[in-house]
Amino acid sequence: MSVTLKSHGHACFSMAAEGKRVIIDPFLTGNPLAVETADDIKCDAVLVSHAHSDHIGDAIQIAINNDAMLVAPYELAVYCERQGVKQVFPMHIGGGHEFDFGHVKLTVAHHSSSIVSDDDIKGISNACGFMLTMGGKKFYYAGDTALCADIELIGRLNDIDVTALPIGDVFTMGIDDAVVAAEMLQARLTIPMHYNTFDVIEADPEEFAARVVTQGLRALVMTPGEEIEL
Numbered sequence: 001m002s003v004t005l006k007s008h009g010h011a012c013f014s015m016a017a018e019g020k021r022v023i024i025d026p027f028l029t030g031n032p033l034a035v036e037t038a039d040d041i042k043c044d045a046v047l048v049s050h051a052h053s054d055h056i057g058d059a060i061q062i063a064i065n066n067d068a069m070l071v072a073p074y075e076l077a078v079y080c081e082r083q084g085v086k087q088v089f090p091m092h093i094g095g096g097h098e099f100d101f102g103h104v105k106l107t108v109a110h111h112s113s114s115i116v117s118d119d120d121i122k123g124i125s126n127a128c129g130f131m132l133t134m135g136g137k138k139f140y141y142a143g144d145t146a147l148c149a150d151i152e153l154i155g156r157l158n159d160i161d162v163t164a165l166p167i168g169d170v171f172t173m174g175i176d177d178a179v180v181a182a183e184m185l186q187a188r189l190t191i192p193m194h195y196n197t198f199d200v201i202e203a204d205p206e207e208f209a210a211r212v213v214t215q216g217l218r219a220l221v222m223t224p225g226e227e228i229e230l
C-alpha cells in the first residue's frame with residue numbers, strides 16, 4: 001500500500017494513504033518557502049497544532065474549501081468552528097481518536113498557542129504535536145516544542161516510521177536539542193522542519209541530517225513540494 005509524505009515548507013506536511021490526504025499546519029499564504037497556494041490544496045482533514053500564525057495559517061480556508069474535518073486542541077477547534085469551519089473535532093493532549101482517514105493522537109509540545117493581532121493577544125488552548133497513523137505508517141509530528149523528557153516516552157511507546165522535528169532554534173528546539181530528540185525517538189526516518197523560513201530561524205538542515213546519521217539513523221532534508229513514499 002502506498003503511503004506518502006509531502007513537505008509544503010516551514011512546518012507544513014501532508015500525509016496520504018488509501019485515497020485520503022491529511023494536511024498539518026498549512027501555512028502557505030505569506031510563507032516564503034511555499035510552492036503552492038491554499039487553493040491548490042486538496043485534502044480530507046486539516047490538523048492544527050496551535051494558533052500561531054505560521055501554523056494555523058490557511059487552515060480555516062482549506063478546511064472550508066475542501067469541506068474537510070479540522071482537528072485541533074479543544075479551544076482552537078471551537079475557534080475555527082466559529083470562523084466558519086463546518087466539521088471540527090476538538091481533542092486534547094494525550095487523547096487519540098480513530099477517523100476514517102487514520103488515527104490521530106495529540107502529543108505534548110512545550111510551547112504556547114495564541115493569536116496576536118494589532119490590538120489584542122489571545123491565548124487559545126495549548127500547543128500540541130501529533131502522532132498520525134495512516135495506512136499502517138506512524139508519523140510523529142513534534143510541532144513547535146522544546147526538547148523535553150516526554151519525547152523519550154513518545155519514542156519508547158511508539159514504533160515511529162517518520163518524524164518531523166523543528167531545528168530553527170529561538171522559538172523551538174535548535175539543532176543540538178533536535179539531535180537529542182531524534183536519538184530518543186529512533187524513528188526510521190527523521191526530517192527537519194521549522195528553519196530558514198525567516199532570518200531569525202536560520203539553521204543548516206544538512207548539518208542536522210549529518211548528525212542524525214552519525215547515530216545510525218536515517219535523515220532526509222525535504223524541499224517544499226517534494227513527496228516521498230514511506
Ligand code: NI
Nearest residue numbers: 050052111144
Ligand atoms: Ni509556534
Ligand code: MN
Nearest residue numbers: 052054055144
Ligand atoms: Mn512556529
